[in-house]
Every structure is written in C-alpha cells, then in structure tokens.
Amino acid sequence: MEMLSLLEQRVIGCLIEKQVSTPEVYPLTLKSLLNACNQKSNRQPVMSITEAELQVALDSLSARHLVNNCADFNARTAKYQHRFCNTEFGDLQFNDAELAIICELLLRGPQTMGELRSRTPRLHAFNDVSSVEASMQSLISQGPYVVKLAKLPGKRDARFAHLFADVDYEQYVETGNEKDNQALFEQVNELKAHILELQARIQELEQE
Numbered sequence: 001m002e003m004l005s006l007l008e009q010r011v012i013g014c015l016i017e018k019q020v021s022t023p024e025v026y027p028l029t030l031k032s033l034l035n036a037c038n039q040k041s042n043r044q045p046v047m048s049i050t051e052a053e054l055q056v057a058l059d060s061l062s063a064r065h066l067v068n069n070c071a072d073f074n075a076r077t078a079k080y081q082h083r084f085c086n087t088e089f090g091d092l093q094f095n096d097a098e099l100a101i102i103c104e105l106l107l108r109g110p111q112t113m114g115e116l117r118s119r120t121p122r123l124h125a126f127n128d129v130s131s132v133e134a135s136m137q138s139l140i141s142q143g144p145y146v147v148k149l150a151k152l153p154g155k156r157d158a159r160f161a162h163l164f165a166d167v168d169y170e171q172y173v174e175t176g177n178e179k180d181n182q183a184l185f186e187q188v189n190e191l192k193a194h195i196l197e198l199q200a201r202i203q204e205l206e207q208e
Helices: 006-021 030-037 051-063 096-108 113-119 129-142 178-207
Strands: 067-069 079-082 146-148 159-162
Touching: 006 030, 006 051, 006 067, 006 079, 006 096, 030 051, 051 067, 096 113, 096 129, 096 146, 096 159, 113 129, 129 146
Parallel strands: none
Antiparallel strands: 067 079, 146 159
C-alpha cells in the first residue's frame, strides 16, 4: 500500500475531489491544482505551498505512477490526473461511497462518521450515518484502508483515519481504555483549574 507525505495526500485528495465534483475542469493544470491544494475551505491543515513545492510532490507521485500528465505531447500546459485508485492497472478499487470517504480523509485528516456524512454531499450523498458506517466497515475489511481511533477526551464519537500515510496510529487506535481517557481528561481539567487559581493569586499580589 502506498505511503504518502502530507503534501502528497493533499495532491491526491484534490485530484480525486475535482474529478468527482467538477469533471468539466478535470484533469487539472498546475495552477488549478495549486489553488486546490491551498484552498482555505474543506482543508485541514490549511496550506500555503509554492509551485516549486507542488512540482516536487508531483514528480515523486509520477515516479510511482500515482499521478500522470495526460496533456498531448505538444501541449503548452501540463494537465494532471491521479492514478491512485480505480484504474485498470491498480489494485485499489473503491465504489463512489468509499471513494468519497477516502477523499475527505486525505483532505481533512481524521473525522467522525457524522462529520464525513456532512462533508461529502458533493462527492456522494449518504442517506444517514449508518450508510457511512457500512462503507467504513467495507474499507476496514478490504485493506484495511482506514482505522478507528480512540475517542478524544470529552468527545462522544470516535474518529476514523486513512492508512495511506506513514503515521503510527497505534497509540491512537481504539483500545477500550475509556477509563484511562477519562482519567486523563480529569487531570487536564484539574491542571487548568490550578493554573487559573495561580493566575488569580498573581494578580492579587500585583495589585497589593
């Protein structure tokens, strides 16, 4: 399974997004792809990459046959398309629902199923969260291509992350240690309260 850098994830995610949501402008020119990568909405983290940085990422992806320039040989402007998945030569084959999930995870990082449902209508309309869950389970059983992460302290829903990045998710994977998470959450709150008390005491001393 291909491991992608953060910028490579953004490039692949943008190409998939534009292929599905705006097929009339796909494949993308270098400028269009740069604008998509630096887009401030529907991106996490927000990036400000240069054309030179984008070209380095494209060269790396091209060398691994994950992206290619499909413009005619005599064309003045390169046009890029992804070959990350759903090609006759690749092993990764996703249906529309699965592709929408993978795309959003590439563009925004770990998310809950509720967040994914609200953010994917342009790519695929999920009827409800249970339909997101069905696609998520399919992605887990296939590869796995996604992983369920432990719930953040104070949060009700678990997040999911894709596994196409060279990231060690082991410490974040759901283990059932809800008590440990809750204990950590309580310790953090206690420390915050203690800091507020100290700040108040310092202000009193300064006034005296």
